[in-house]
Amino acid sequence: MRASMVVVLMCVLWTPAFGQTAASPMPRSADGKPDLSGIWQTMNAAAFNVEDHSASMGVPAGQGVVEGGTIPYLPAALAKRNENFKARATADPEAKCYLLGVPRIMYSGFPFQIVQTREQIAMLFEWAHATRFVHTNGSQHPPGHIDWWMGDSRGSWEGDTLVIDVVHFNPETWFDRAGNHHSEALHVVERYTPIDRDHIRYEVTLDDAKTFARPWTMRMILYRRVEPNAQLLEYECYSFDVEKLYPYPELNR
Numbered sequence: 001m002r003a004s005m006v007v008v009l010m011c012v013l014w015t016p017a018f019g020q021t022a023a024s025p026m027p028r029s030a031d032g033k034p035d036l037s038g039i040w041q042t043m044n045a046a047a048f049n050v051e052d053h054s055a056s057m058g059v060p061a062g063q064g065v066v067e068g069g070t071i072p073y074l075p076a077a078l079a080k081r082n083e084n085f086k087a088r089a090t091a092d093p094e095a096k097c098y099l100l101g102v103p104r105i106m107y108s109g110f111p112f113q114i115v116q117t118r119e120q121i122a123m124l125f126e127w128a129h130a131t132r133f134v135h136t137n138g139s140q141h142p143p144g145h146i147d148w149w150m151g152d153s154r155g156s157w158e159g160d161t162l163v164i165d166v167v168h169f170n171p172e173t174w175f176d177r178a179g180n181h182h183s184e185a186l187h188v189v190e191r192y193t194p195i196d197r198d199h200i201r202y203e204v205t206l207d208d209a210k211t212f213a214r215p216w217t218m219r220m221i222l223y224r225r226v227e228p229n230a231q232l233l234e235y236e237c238y239s240f241d242v243e244k245l246y247p248y249p250e251l252n253r
Helices: 002-017 075-086 239-245
Strands: 038-042 112-116 120-125 131-135 152-158 161-167 187-196 199-207 216-224
Touching: none
Parallel strands: 131 152
Antiparallel strands: 038 112, 038 216, 112 120, 120 131, 152 161, 161 187, 187 199, 199 216
């Protein structure tokens, strides 16, 4: 009896660790900075709605990524968001195959690849061959305002955290398929903090005095694609793909 109890106890103690391995530290580049190179992807429902939302036709339920739960819209901007939601089947820039903008493209559900050098970080996206170039050589934003779909990205390091400051947006992009939006005054600050080799804590703060009552923040995890043959594939977007994004247009009436 005593021997069998020992066996049971060993099984109980062993089971939680079965199949688990210790997390590997984030690799580092020659200059000692974390090397974020690799293919990454989110695992959440923020692409549908960055706030908490219930399941509906074609939309999975999702826990929001907005700190505090709700975007702090100004009254007129909230009304516009509600109008966007009603017209989302045709009004969503994604349905028109426009570039998704920052930060939406980071959690669009498509994988993306980071290629890192000392003076620049390139981000290559499966969505419609989109690209971002993050200058980390100490250069400043060009004077403007300039209307760009993806904004202008300038990066710096705070310890092991990559901080990217993004300005010069046009007002055409949304944050998700629910119609959450911004103006051309949007200012984005992203923070990429490695947890280990295969996980990055992604935090993004958004400031737009024309749209929001105060700056607000979203947080999520980026997961490394670790399959031996992981690679970006081609996604050629066509505007008639709207049926795939919103398969039940009768719900929009």
